[in-house]
Amino acid sequence: MSLFWRIFLLNAVVVLAATIALLLGPVTVSTPALLTEALVLATGLGVMLALNALLFRVGLAPLQRLIRAMTTVDLLRPGPRPVANGRGEIADLIRAFNGMLDRLEAERGRSAARALSAQEAERHRVAQELHDEVGQTLTAVLLELKRVADHAPPPVCDELRQVQETTRSSLDEIRRIARRLRPGVLTELGLISALKALTAEIAEPTGLSVRKSFGQDLPELGEEAELVIYRVAQESLTNTARHAGARHVDLTLRRSGPGVELRIRDDGRGVGGAAEGAGIQGMRERALLVDAKLSVGAGPAGGTEIRLVIPISAERS
Template sequence: MSRPVTDKQFRALIENSGDGLALIAADGSILYASPPGARILGRDAITSIGRPALDLVHAQDLSRACTFCQRLRQTPGTSPSCQVRVQHQDGSWRWLEITASNLLDDPGVGAIVTNFRDISERKQAEEEHGQALARTHAARNAAETAAERLRAIQTITDAALGYLTLDESLRELLSRTRIVLAGDAAAILLLQEEQRQLTFRAVQGLDTAATNAVPLDDDIVGRIAKEGKPLIFEDLAELERGNPALKQRIRSLLGAPLLAEGDVIGVVFVGTASLCRFSEEDLRLLQLVADRAATVIEHARLFDQVRAGRERAQNLSQQLLEAQEAERRRLARELHDEIGQALTAVKLNLQGVQRAADPAIAGRLDESVAIVDRALQQVRNLSLDLRPSMLDDLGLVSALRWYLDKQAQRAGFVGEFVAGPMAIRAPANLETACFRVAQEALTNIVRHAKAKHVRMELREAGGELSLFIRDDGVGFDVAAARQRAVGGGSLGLLGMQERVVLSRGRIDIQSAAGRGTEIHVRLPLVPTLPPLERRSRRREP
């Protein structure tokens, strides 16, 4: 059977508790503070009596404490809680967790009973945890920002830009840069040193009046070029000088120089219509754009130089081939007209002498006539090899059929020639190129292939002249032959490729040891530009 708790036991329980206990009067003054409560606040329990409890509460927590007291008075019988900072005797502030019960109407108590404990360490731990969470959140935000920047950099430096023309690449760079930097306008200008000015090459978000040439003494774009470093202009309205049309359209601007091997070749800038505080990170990103644009521009210039050199080389090769064909035509004509006629006259004279000659020398005259016949045939063959007259007179189909039959008889293979209907006769230079390619291919077959059957097809389709030659010979290693051609060997293969390229055509050679050879040549009947020139023409404004 339980015994009632004595006053001494109850006092011992209160005085040795870890929590503080206080009785608050209806007017908010302290009626009683337990010794543990006094120790929590570093105060004497006796001197605390009669003092308003709210006097100890931190000013920032006073409103919350008053609301707590008001709610406590309005809901007797409940035990709400709150957390406030209360001043310690040493002047420091301690966090207390207070639980109270309104027993003002209880005749035996007549007070608000409060139980409180020091939770300063817990609050400090919570604060440190909150700070750690804030740091984690900030780090996550920084990582996300860095990831966004990385995506922006990847967007700007996308390798796909390399497949665009110069102007297309610059426009795409500006478009992506405006999106990343949230700009209203952007432009790329190139330096014209002889005129001491910058001219707009790519523009977005600016009207025509703002895109006139900019002198190097300009306080905005010209300054970036002169100083050769990226700059931020927070408010263009504060500048006394500068392009008026540009200042009217743009309020804040950041720009960076385009550098090629350390030399300024232009400027890129991004601007906003309203005031904007660009960051150093924005400036670094724009410099990345500038470096990318400078690389694209420099590559384009090198490309133009290569194109010009290639065009000069092609023109020279074309002139050499034309001169060669003209010289062959002249030699063929002289062999046929001059030497051929002279040998024919010698033959006729010898035959005249034969009719009246002494039988003793008839044998020698017969031999001389035979020698002249062989010389005439050799002259005719040489003349035809140099330039077959039927190519000019009868056209490509007749010339190819004749040459295939001739080589077949000489080498002992079976020749098959197939020609499709031709809507129109091809240009003379194209017929010459096609015949020379076929001539070189058949020469290689006779010399190396040991073929038993050779098929040649000539067709017109899709605006192209198509020549197809196939043999069943021993074949060869095409890659190795091309490598030898680069080193000065296999000149026949190199000559075929050069003629086709100069005619703006394509050649495909398929071969392997023991599997014969297939050569497919496509020559455009309508003159076209080569790939390099097509791309360069697209760059022209």
Template sequence: MEINAPIKARQALIVVGALAISLATSAVLLRGVITPLERLARRMDTVDLLRPGQRLPVGRGDEVGRVVAAFNQMLDRLERERQESGRRVLAAQEAERIGIARDLHDEVGQLLTGVLLQLNSISEAAPEHRAEIDQTREAVRRALDEVRRISSALRPEMLEHLGLVSALTELSTTFARISGIRVERQFDTSPPVLSADAELAVYRIAQESLTNVARHSSATHVTIALERGRDSVVLRVVDDGRGFGGAPVEHGGLRSMRERALSIGGALAIKEGSRGGVDVRLELPTARVAHGVAVD
């Protein structure tokens, strides 16, 4: 088309219209490219390797699609590496716990037992000081009980010898006695057989959950359950305390619980309970399914 100088109104309208169509077409095309890149940028900002499975859909075969696919592949690799490194760290921690527990039992425990025996001898030799000796002896007994409690928490021997349900029963009974919080247990009568690593992870997550209840919740009642899901085994620890008081900030113990869940391929959810308090739910996939729950 020829354009006169000066340009006529009709010609100006045609040029402006053509430019508008061109700009609109470019905007649509660019939007199709920018939108998935924006989603990719947001996911990069929020991705958490302790919450696996955060993938972006790949719905195109161009360069943008290949970038998104590469990002998903990178997450696959990083999650595998994080899981393996976390497993090694947890194994090292458990080995250290066992060493400390052994030292407490063999060294400190025996030393305190020796002190008790000496106090018994002194009490017989000096009956006039029996009241003071009895007070000292009681303090030593309390210290010995505390050493045994710490040693048992560091190294759950019942888990090794009698299995997960017995270990959780002992854990919750000790928790109720020390904290004064009423505990309701709901344990499957025939839980699936788990690997030693999986049983230990379930036990530690239950232990950390109960510790958090005692320290932070001001709860009067807590339910601990180990049940079969549809294709899984599920641990739940639910209390009636004050909850998070907002969005939970996960650090320290909560992050450690996620590390343990990740190390055994489980999914951990920590949220406000339906009636207040906190609801901790660990789901571990399993091929075995059965029914029957014992409640006490």
């Protein structure tokens, strides 16, 4: 029965009972009203109000839970749906809200997949242009500088050697940027080798000490899952090197129950109460692509801990 009819019928029953009591019972109202008559009317009114309050409290309780769910839902952190309890329109409203959440999360997942796919394609194109165009140009400049330096007088030759070193450093930096944009080692040598190369690349210029641990029983992952793990590790290590003020980082990749877990823990200053930036939001969007769960918080000994858990079903798909 709908909420309207329940409220209507309850009020109708109370009013009908009061009417019958006035018509057939010994209760009557005189002018002026006697104290006993006022007590009877006040009692009847109180009973009616109490029954109405009870009905509204019980009937609208699912709506209060639905309001809390609507104000706290986060599409980047899918949680349990509100239970469609209650009757009539309330249960229908909760089911409609849950269906809307399912559609929104599915659409967000598809949109994020398209956006990240386009982002990876653009990274591939930029890395290719840096390697083929800028890299070859700088290589030609190095060769020309070497040829000129070989025939230049000693004072000019020393200056040309310095220019050569600057150009060579720029070429190395461009190649490093190209490797970060497009991790060719990931497709050529696999995830473990790519993570080792990533940690070495970040630790060398920053002085960050990275301890690595890889499980021996890791299942074979799909390309999308491997790319998500690599990008989350890349973003986490980059944030640690730039902002955390950490000296040591532990990177662990292992099987964890029904899934695979990537855990990155540092000894830096921690996240504190700072709002999540674009980097963490990007990691959450990537995690949704493979049905993974990402958590960012304080480590057991301070610092920051980032955990990415990918279920087996997502790996196989």
